[in-house]
Amino acid sequence: MNKGKIAKQIDNKWRDYVLLKAEYRCEICGKEAGVVHHLVFKSESKKLRFNEKNLIPLCSSCHSKFHLFGGKLKRRMELALINKRGLKWANYLEITRKRPTEQSFWTVAYLKKQERKIDKLSTVDRR
Numbered sequence: 347m348n349k350g351k352i353a354k355q356i357d358n359k360w361r362d363y364v365l366l367k368a369e370y371r372c373e374i375c376g377k378e379a380g381v382v383h384h385l386v387f388k389s390e391s392k393k394l395r396f397n398e399k400n401l402i403p404l405c406s407s408c409h410s411k412f413h414l415f416g417g418k419l420k421r422r423m424e425l426a427l428i429n430k431r432g433l434k435w436a437n438y439l440e441i442t443r444k445r446p447t448e449q450s451f452w453t454v455a456y457l458k459k460q461e462r463k464i465d466k467l468s469t470v471d472r473r
Contacts, residue, residue, distance in 0.1 A: 352457045356396055359464045368403035373430065374423055379403040383412055385427070391443045392452055396460045398467075400439060402427065 361382040372379040383402045386394045394400040404412070412420055428436045 349452065349454060349457060352454065352461070353395070356457060356461050356464060359461070359468065360396060360398070360401060363464060363468050364398065364401045364403050371403065372405035372408050373403050374408040374426060375405060377405040377407070379405050381406055381409040383409050385424070386439055386443045391447070393445070393447055394439065394442055396464070397442070399435060 364382045365379055368379060370379050371377070381404050383404045384395065384400055385402055386400050388395045391400075408423065412423060
């Protein structure tokens with residue numbers, strides 16, 4: 347199996363885990379969530395791709411606003427998240443995003459480790 351397919355499977359497991367943990371509620375408006383948004387985009391930080399702190403449960407409307415409208419509306423939504431999750435959370439994401447990444451870390455072994463991590467979290471939360 348190639349790295350892209352493995353990563354997609356892990357993304358799906360994280361989506362299911364985050365939505366279940368949030369009781370399928372949008373973190374912005376409280377409506378039913380069906381999407382998990384990466385606040386720091388996957389293309390900006392592979393390290394944050396599978397990091398629970400970077401995954402935000404959203405309804406499709408709020409998710410669209412993040413991607414389609416940008417500007418002041420996107421910033422207001424980000425500030426609402428910072429207000430809810432705290433400045434320490436926002437600083438953690440920013441520091442992690444800026445930290446240099448070794449090219450070699452994105453290996454099948456790394457992805458399998460991430461898969462074991464989400465499988466373990468999912469099992470613990472079901473108890």
